[in-house]
Amino acid sequence: MKFIPHSEVSLDHSIRVTADQTPRQILRIDLDTYVIVDMERARMVTAFESEKLSELINTLRCAIIDIEVIATRYIHTSRTIAPQTTGFEIRLHLENGQSIIFTSEEESFTLQGQSAKSLLEESRKPATEALSLPNQRPFNRILVTDEFAKWISTLTLSGNCQQVIEAFWRDFKCHAKNRELLKPGKPILIIGEFGQFYAAEYLCGRVSFHCAT
Numbered sequence: 001m002k003f004i005p006h007s008e009v010s011l012d013h014s015i016r017v018t019a020d021q022t023p024r025q026i027l028r029i030d031l032d033t034y035v036i037v038d039m040e041r042a043r044m045v046t047a048f049e050s051e052k053l054s055e056l057i058n059t060l061r062c063a064i065i066d067i068e069v070i071a072t073r074y075i076h077t078s079r080t081i082a083p084q085t086t087g088f089e090i091r092l093h094l095e096n097g098q099s100i101i102f103t104s105e106e107e108s109f110t111l112q113g114q115s116a117k118s119l120l121e122e123s124r125k126p127a128t129e130a131l132s133l134p135n136q137r138p139f140n141r142i143l144v145t146d147e148f149a150k151w152i153s154t155l156t157l158s159g160n161c162q163q164v165i166e167a168f169w170r171d172f173k174c175h176a177k178n179r180e181l182l183k184p185g186k187p188i189l190i191i192g193e194f195g196q197f198y199a200a201e202y203l204c205g206r207v208s209f210h211c212a213t
Contacts (some may be wrong), residue, residue, distance in 0.1 A: 001106050004047040009035055019063040019095070026067060026090075036069055036090070045069050046088070052106040062095040066191055072103070093189050097198065097212075124208045125149075131161050138169045143208040148197070151211055155194055168192060168209060172199045 014027035014035065024045070027035045032054045036045040046069065068091040087104035091111075094100065099111035124143040131149055133139035142165065144152070155164050171192030187198040187210060196212035 001052075001104055002049040004033065004049060006044050006047060009044065009047045011035065011037075017057060017064065018067060019065050022064070022066050024067045024069070026064070036067065050106060052108075053102055056100070056102060056108050060092075060094065064092050065095050065189060066093040067091060068093070068191070093191065093196075095188075097187065097189055099189075127165060127209075131165065133162060133165065139165065141206050142169065143206055145208070145210050147211045148209050164194070167194065168197065171197075172207060172209075175199070176201070 009029065011027060011029065014029045017026040017028055017034070018024075023038070023040050025037050025039055027037060029035055029047075032051045033047075033049045034053060035047040037043070038045055070089050070091065072087045072089055089101050089103045092100045092102065101109040101111065103109075124145055127133050127139050127142035127144050127149075128135050130144050130146070131139075131152060139162075152161050152164055155161075171190055175188070175190045187200045189212065190197055190199055198210040198212055200208045200210070202208070
């Protein structure tokens with residue numbers, strides 16, 4: 001991977017690699033040359049040249065709906081990399097629920113998540129029932145799985161989970177506003193305030209929330 005100074009980067013004829021309206025985007029500016037842009041902050045994160053990333057992207061059969069860039073530091077490794085060497089990893093979150101890690105050492109890994117089919121087979125309950133929430137908007141529009149309800153309980157110290165659920169609802173609404181949702185009932189991966197989760201919107205207006213792992 002060869003890094004490129006920001007001063008040498010022009011986005012005039014760039015081609016978007018990620019889906020439209022994603023908060024963080026990968027743009028291709030030349031053959032095997034990429035720029036990661038934080039659209040919310042209107043700033044360039046990094047620019048680099050990598051044939052390996054091109055090879056990885058060519059294998060994908062669905063859209064990249066979001067990305068994360070995470071700084072890393074090696075503590076111990078058997079390879080010829082000095083301890084405390086810094087690097088980064090790019091997490092590609094795909095439309096099918098899969099996540100792929102691409103590192104600054106040009107290695108690729110997959111993060112195994114649940115498939116859309118297994119998510120749809122999960123039992124769901126109204127959030128008003130599962131979490132003892134008032135029968136009012138948005139709580140009466142939310143369905144949750146048992147696993148998701150347990151997660152909410154761990155995030156709630158006082159026993160009042162209304163604010164936590166409202167945060168998940170805001171994450172969902174923000175995602176829905178910034179891009180077209182997929183087919184009704186098909187889970188989409190959302191990266192929110194408390195972490196990753198799946199949401200599936202139905203024609204009736206209800207939305208089900210699922211854990212991502």
